[in-house]
Amino acid sequence: MNNVLYLNDYFSDQIKKIIICKSYLVIVIH
Numbered sequence: 001m002n003n004v005l006y007l008n009d010y011f012s013d014q015i016k017k018i019i020i021c022k023s024y025l026v027i028v029i030h
Helices: 002-030
Strands: none
Touching: none
16 A cells, blocks of 8 residues: 555656646746
8 A cells, every 4th residue: 555655646746747847838938
């Protein structure tokens, strides 16, 4: 169970980073 929770946290962090990067790119492009 701990491993699953750890993976979920890791992936959610990666997704947040990707969303932030995309938002930043959109702002810079426009």
